[in-house]
Amino acid sequence: MSTLKNILIFGTIFALGAYIARDLWTTDTGRIDTIQSSITDERFKRHAELFSTPEVLKITNDIFVAIGFGIANSILLVGNDSAIVVDVMESYEAGLDVARAFRNVTDKPIKTLILTHHHTDHIGGGKAFQENSSDPLDVWAHITFPEMNEQVVILIPTSAYTRAMRQFGVYIKDTYAGIGPELRYGTKDYTSGIVRPNKFLSEKVEDVNIAGLAMRILHIPGETSDQIGVWIPDKKTFLCADDIYTAFPNLYAIRGTIPRNVMDWVRSLDTIIELEPEFLIPSHSRPVTGVEQIKETLTIYRDGIQFVHDQTVRYINDGLTPKEAARRVKLPENLASHPYLQEFYGTVEWSSRGIASSLIGWFSGDPVDLSPLTMSEKSTRMAALAGGVQTLTTHADTALKQNDFQWALELATYALSASNNNKEAKRIKIEAMASLAELQRSICGRNYYLTCVYEEIMETPITVPPEVRQSSIYAVPIELLLLSLPGRFLPEVCAYPSLTVVFEFTDTSQFVSIQIRNSIAIATKRKINTWDIMVVTKSLVLKDIIAANTWALTALTSGELKVEGDGNWCFIDDLPLRLKLGQHSAMYFDEIVFVAEEWEIIERVDTRAIGEGKCILGGEAEKYPPHN
Numbered sequence: 001m002s003t004l005k006n007i008l009i010f011g012t013i014f015a016l017g018a019y020i021a022r023d024l025w026t027t028d029t030g031r032i033d034t035i036q037s038s039i040t041d042e043r044f045k046r047h048a049e050l051f052s053t054p055e056v057l058k059i060t061n062d063i064f065v066a067i068g069f070g071i072a073n074s075i076l077l078v079g080n081d082s083a084i085v086v087d088v089m090e091s092y093e094a095g096l097d098v099a100r101a102f103r104n105v106t107d108k109p110i111k112t113l114i115l116t117h118h119h120t121d122h123i124g125g126g127k128a129f130q131e132n133s134s135d136p137l138d139v140w141a142h143i144t145f146p147e148m149n150e151q152v153v154i155l156i157p158t159s160a161y162t163r164a165m166r167q168f169g170v171y172i173k174d175t176y177a178g179i180g181p182e183l184r185y186g187t188k189d190y191t192s193g194i195v196r197p198n199k200f201l202s203e204k205v206e207d208v209n210i211a212g213l214a215m216r217i218l219h220i221p222g223e224t225s226d227q228i229g230v231w232i233p234d235k236k237t238f239l240c241a242d243d244i245y246t247a248f249p250n251l252y253a254i255r256g257t258i259p260r261n262v263m264d265w266v267r268s269l270d271t272i273i274e275l276e277p278e279f280l281i282p283s284h285s286r287p288v289t290g291v292e293q294i295k296e297t298l299t300i301y302r303d304g305i306q307f308v309h310d311q312t313v314r315y316i317n318d319g320l321t322p323k324e325a326a327r328r329v330k331l332p333e334n335l336a337s338h339p340y341l342q343e344f345y346g347t348v349e350w351s352s353r354g355i356a357s358s359l360i361g362w363f364s365g366d367p368v369d370l371s372p373l374t375m376s377e378k379s380t381r382m383a384a385l386a387g388g389v390q391t392l393t394t395h396a397d398t399a400l401k402q403n404d405f406q407w408a409l410e411l412a413t414y415a416l417s418a419s420n421n422n423k424e425a426k427r428i429k430i431e432a433m434a435s436l437a438e439l440q441r442s443i444c445g446r447n448y449y450l451t452c453v454y455e456e457i458m459e460t461p462i463t464v465p466p467e468v469r470q471s472s473i474y475a476v477p478i479e480l481l482l483l484s485l486p487g488r489f490l491p492e493v494c495a496y497p498s499l500t501v502v503f504e505f506t507d508t509s510q511f512v513s514i515q516i517r518n519s520i521a522i523a524t525k526r527k528i529n530t531w532d533i534m535v536v537t538k539s540l541v542l543k544d545i546i547a548a549n550t551w552a553l554t555a556l557t558s559g560e561l562k563v564e565g566d567g568n569w570c571f572i573d574d575l576p577l578r579l580k581l582g583q584h585s586a587m588y589f590d591e592i593v594f595v596a597e598e599w600e601i602i603e604r605v606d607t608r609a610i611g612e613g614k615c616i617l618g619g620e621a622e623k624y625p626p627h628n
Contacts, residue, residue: 039174039175039176040438041438043342043344044176044344044443044446047176047246047247047342047344047443048176048181050246050285050286051067051068051180051181051285051286052068052176052181053068054066054067054068054069054097054101055067055068056076056101056102056104056105057286057287058105059237059279059281059287060235060237060279061078062077062078062079062213062235063075063076063077063078063232063235063237063279063281064076064078064102064105065281065287066098066101066102067286068180068181069089069094069097069098069101069184070089070090070091070094070097070098070121070125070180070181070182070183070184070185071090071121071168071177071179071180071181071182071183071184071284072087072089072090072121072122072179072180072283072284073087073281073282073283073284073285074086074087074088074089074095074098074102074125075087075239075281075283076102076105076106077211077213077215077232078105078106078108079108079210079211079212079213080211080212080213081108081211081212082108082109082110082111082112082211083102083106083108083109083110083111083112083211084110084111084112084113084114084210084211084213085102085110085112085113085114085129086113086114086116086230086239086283087114087115087116087122087123087241087283088113088115088122088123088124088125088126088128088129088195089121089122089124089125089128089184090120090121090122090124090125090183090184090185090190091124091125091184091185091190091191091192091193092124092125092127092128092190092191092192092193092471093125093128093184093189093190093191094124094125094128094184094185094190095124095125095126095127095128095129095193096125096128098125098128099128099129109131109132110129110131110137111135111137111138111211112137112138112139112140112210112211113126113129113137113138113139113140113195114139114140114141114217114228114230115139115140115141115145115197116227116228116229116230116239116241116242116283117141117142117145117148117223117224117226117227117228117241117242118141118145118148118149118152118224118226119223119224119242120185121180121183121185122241122283123149123194123195124185124192124193124194125193126139126193126194126195127193127194127195128193129195130195136198137195138198138199138210139195139196139197139198139199140197140199140200140201140217140228141197141199141200141201141226141228142200142201142219142226142227142228143200143201143202143226144225144226145197145200145226146196146197147226148224148225148226150480150483151258153476153480153484154480154483154484154487155484155487156256157484158464159256160255160256161186161462161464162461162462162463163254163255163256164183164186164255165186165451165462166255166447166448166451166452166462167253167254167255167444167447167448168182168183168255168444168447169182169183169443169446169447169450169451170182170183170185170186170187170451171451171454171462172447172450172451172454175443175446175447175450176443177443177447178247178344178345178442178443178444178447179245179246179247179284179285179345180284186464186465186468187465187468188465188466188467188468190468191467191468191471192468192471192472192474192475193475194475194476196477201217201219201228203219204218204219205217205218205219213232214232214233214234215230215231215232215233216230216231216232216233217229217230217231218230218231218271220240220241220243220268220271220272221261221264221265221268222241222242222243222249222260222264222265222268222269223241223242223243223249223250223260223265224242224260225260225261225264227241227242227243227268228241229241229243229268229272231275231277235279236276236277236278236279237277237278237279237280237281238272238275238277238279238280238281239281239283240272240280240281240282240283241282241283242282242283242284243265243268243269243272243282244269244280244282244285244297244298244301244340245282245284245285245340245345246284246285246286246339246340246342246344247285247340247342247343247344247345247346248304248340248341248342248343248344248345248346248347248348248351249265249301249305249345249346249351250345250346250350250351250444251265251305251308251346251350251351251354251355252346252350252351252353252354252355252357253346253444254350254444254445254448259354259357259358260354260358261358262305262306262308262309262351262355263306263309265302265305266302266305266306266309269298269301269302269305270302272298273295273298273299273302276291276294276295277291277294278290278291278294279294280294280297280298297340300335300338300340300341301340301341303335304331304335304338304340304341307331307332307335308329308331308348308351308352308355309355311325311328311329311352312325312326312329312352312355312356312359313355313359315328315329316356316359316360319365321364321365321366321369322352322353322356322357322360322364323353323364325352325356326348326349326350326352326353326356327349329348329349329352330348331348343441343442344441344442344443345442345443345444346442346444347441347442347445350442375413375414375417376417378414379413379414379415379416379417379418380418382411382414382418383414383415383418383419389415389418389419389422389425392411392414392415392418392425393411393412393415393422393424393425393428395411396408396411396412396415396425396428396429396432397424397428399411400412400428400431400432400435403435405432405435405436405439406432406436408428408431408432409429409432409433409436411428412425412426412428412429412432413429415428416429426456429456430453430456430457433449433450433452433453433456434449434450434453436449437449437450437453469547470547470549473543473546473547474543474547477539478505478508478512478539478542478543479505479510479512479525481543481546482503482512482514482523483512483523483525484523485514485521485523486520486521486522486523489516489520489521491519491520498515498516498517499515499516499532499533500513500514500515500516500528500530500531500532500533501513501514501515501531501532501533501534501535502514502527502528502531502533502534502535503535503537503542504527504534504535504536504537505537505538505539505542506536506537506538507538507539507540508539510525510539511525511526511527512524512525513526513527513528513531515528531565532565533563533564533565534563534564534565535561535562535563536561536562536563536564537555537560537561537562538560541555541560541561542561545561
């Protein structure tokens with residue numbers, strides 16, 4: 001095999017590692033500290049007190065719930081010879097605090113976990129409850145859990161992270177997360193400890209006996225479609241996951257989620273009501289006790305959800321746009337005044353817009369929205385209409401002084417888009433967002449505005465810290481990291497029409513194939529027999545390369561990584577799948593190296609030359625397809 005071919009093959013692995021490390025788990029050299037903004041709204045202060053103190057509550061002699069250790073609750077069920085934990089917190093560290101607290105309740109070994117749904121705040125601390133590595137836990141979840149979890153990991157990991165940090169106020173001091181004291185995830189202090197499910201609920205209902213405890217696991221879709229609940233008939237206790245909490249529900253979450261079927265949510269609440277539990281334990285907020293109290297609370301909650309759904313449908317059918325419908329929908333007084341329907345978390349307006357989107361999609365029905373101008377296109381026209389950017393900025397300042405904060409924010413955003421170094425427009429935008437934050441009924445809205453304020457002040461977007469990136473890479477199955485590549489493919493810089501790379505993982509007997517054709521990348525969990533490049537390794541070896549804990553060269557020379565074949569040029573995002581290691585690859589590697597034919601000659605590469613489409617080989621520059 002020629003020197004060039006060996007170099008190309010080696011570059012495939014190296015570039016892939018650099019790409020995933022940079023783009024799936026992005027980092028930034030500048031760290032956001034925190035923004036100080038004390039809550040002055042007494043409503044928020046009283047609501048936060050519901051879970052401000054970490055404690056373990058005794059529900060019955062063998063059922064306990066940990067509250068206040070993180071954003072979610074964790075529930076302990078003590079059986080005859082072992083214990084069961086339902087929901088395991090958002091991070092290993094939060095889970096460890098709960099596990100230690102549960103040890104004050106029982107010394108029986110924890111052998112079973114039940115994950116009510118795929119959200120990180122319910123699954124991130126699983127390893128903290130793994131007391132014996134030689135005796136793996138039984139981990140229950142719904143049959144669709146893996147698919148739902150994969151959607152987040154594969155499709156929107158960066159967006160989901162950034163928007164979650166904003167919604168939950170992770171970088172804001174003296175706030176809370178709406179349905180818990182704080183989200184203990186996403187900063188360098190917390191790591192992922194996910195334990196993957198190995199037992200699944202595939203039917204609507206399944207009766208099981210775990211540790212001598214008879215229970216019924218039910219599919220109760222609501223906040224997610226994979227959500228399950230646990231009914232313990234002998235104790236008249238229902239564990240309802242996120243179907244209810246002491247706040248108006250997030251029928252749509254501003255952190256960005258797939259549409260939630262709110263009528264499924266309503267039907268799930270009906271299912272719980274029919275069981276007539278004496279104890280209701282949600283995975284957020286405090287338990288509810290008493291058959292009548294639970295029935296009244298669940299009924300008012302399901303009726304509030306249905307009201308928003310039905311009235312949104314009504315106004316959409318009357319010809320209103322989703323925005324107009326959302327402004328029109330208001331809870332009647334008997335619902336609006338109920339403590340469980342206060343808009344501390346979700347809001348009626350956001351929920352109505354989410355419902356409309358799930359029913360009719362993105363198009364409002366007004367032709368003006370068929371092909372609307374982008375922000376950049378609109379801002380230049382708005383500036384021209386106003387008589388220039390400076391005049392537009394002046395109008396924004398006038399709106400701010402008149403306490404018309406939303407209009408001030410919109411005008412300042414137009415002015416900044418038209419002239420991004422406009423310091424006055426930036427000041428107005430910051431002040432408008434800070435003012436809107438203090439008007440919010442939802443703590444999530446307040447957190448979001450204030451976090452964006454801080455990002456504007458620091459000119460630093462929220463990105464994943466290196467420590468979180470590292471722990472996440474090792475927590476996620478390797479095939480999911482590879483399956484995320486199609487959403488980063490850049491067909492416009494792919495110099496050749498086809499390429500097939502097959503990864504074989506000898507430790508798991510799994511294959512992942514990545515095939516480039518017709519300007520798309522196809523990633524599948526199978527071996528494609530006709531390939532250009534075959535990579536054979538163990539999953540941990542590739543993760544070590546991706547996480548920059550080892551060199552691809554080291555793995556190659558040790559035989560832990562084997563590569564065969566050759567192929568054409570193709571790029572994933574602004575790094576190639578093959579040789580072209582652009583400047584960004586230096587983010588997680590001290591130096592960029594290539595190896596010649598017998599893995600004997602190591603050459604350092606000038607990253608500036610790489611950025612110009614050149615590669616240094618034996619002291620001479622060879623020209624490769626340009627990478628803009």
